[in-house]
Amino acid sequence: MNLSAKSAGYALAAIVAIVGNTLLTIAKESYEPLLQAMKAALGHHWTTHGVVIVASFFILGYLFSRWPAVARMSGTMLAIVLVIATILSGVGLFVFFLAK
Amino acid sequence: MDKLILMIHPTTGLIGLLSAVWVFVEALNASPRNKARLYWGSVLTAVMMIATWIAGGYWYVNYYAVDKALILKGVYPLAHTIVMETKEHAFFITLILSFLLVVVTRFEDVSMNRGARLLVLTASALVVLSAFAIEGAGALIAMAARLSI
Numbered sequence: 001m002n003l004s005a006k007s008a009g010y011a012l013a014a015i016v017a018i019v020g021n022t023l024l025t026i027a028k029e030s031y032e033p034l035l036q037a038m039k040a041a042l043g044h045h046w047t048t049h050g051v052v053i054v055a056s057f058f059i060l061g062y063l064f065s066r067w068p069a070v071a072r073m074s075g076t077m078l079a080i081v082l083v084i085a086t087i088l089s090g091v092g093l094f095v096f097f098l099a100k
Numbered sequence: 101m102d103k104l105i106l107m108i109h110p111t112t113g114l115i116g117l118l119s120a121v122w123v124f125v126e127a128l129n130a131s132p133r134n135k136a137r138l139y140w141g142s143v144l145t146a147v148m149m150i151a152t153w154i155a156g157g158y159w160y161v162n163y164y165a166v167d168k169a170l171i172l173k174g175v176y177p178l179a180h181t182i183v184m185e186t187k188e189h190a191f192f193i194t195l196i197l198s199f200l201l202v203v204v205t206r207f208e209d210v211s212m213n214r215g216a217r218l219l220v221l222t223a224s225a226l227v228v229l230s231a232f233a234i235e236g237a238g239a240l241i242a243m244a245a246r247l248s249i
Contacts, residue, residue: 001213003213003219007208007216017196018196046188047161075216079222082219082222083222086226090233093190097185097186
């Protein structure tokens with residue numbers, strides 16, 4: 001049984017936001033002008049980072065839930081991808097700061 | 101005052117963690133009778149994670165610099181360079197997962213849809229595990245700061 005468009009859309013948005021969180025961390029820590037721009041935007045890079053990630057989840061969730069293809073996604077498949085994305089993103093953050 | 105603010109975020113984070121355990125158990129026993137409890141447990145998890153974000157963020161942005169300087173000069177500088185850096189960014193994973201719980205429990209009948217039930221079980225378990233890791237990381241950072249004084 002497939003999920004509703006809302007649930008599937010926001011699950012997909014969560015996967016993208018979680019992976020995006022790690023990629024944005026690596027990008028800002030590796031590219032000083034981006035870090036400075038994020039500091040300038042809301043006073044602290046972490047504040048800007050959080051707002052960008054949370055906003056991307058809600059905006060992508062809204063957009064994905066209107067995308068006809070999400071109606072074909074099963075909860076089981078999204079759950080498996082969510083686990084893989086979360087583990088890789090969490091481990092990716094740790095390994096990045098370990099190697100930095 | 102800064103110590104009070106410091107104590108708020110692990111407390112709300114722990115309440116959010118326990119709420120996610122509650123959601124996991126409700127999803128394991130999903131039926132039409134506990135649909136409302138599943139939803140309100142998810143809302144409580146998300147609200148507590150938002151409170152953790154605001155309280156922890158306020159402390160991190162306004163007060164952490166002193167502890168950071170102490171930790172970097174102390175015996176465990178890795179408590180900042182690896183543990184804190186990972187913790188402050190990994191928290192957003194937990195926050196997003198808690199938001200997802202609210203959406204899925206609001207729009208799905210978890211007792212009838214096996215895939216939705218698996219998604220709620222998975223997301224709530226990931227909230228619990230990641231929040232445990234973050235609470236543990238916080239304890240390590242606090243210990244490193246104390247040992248650096």
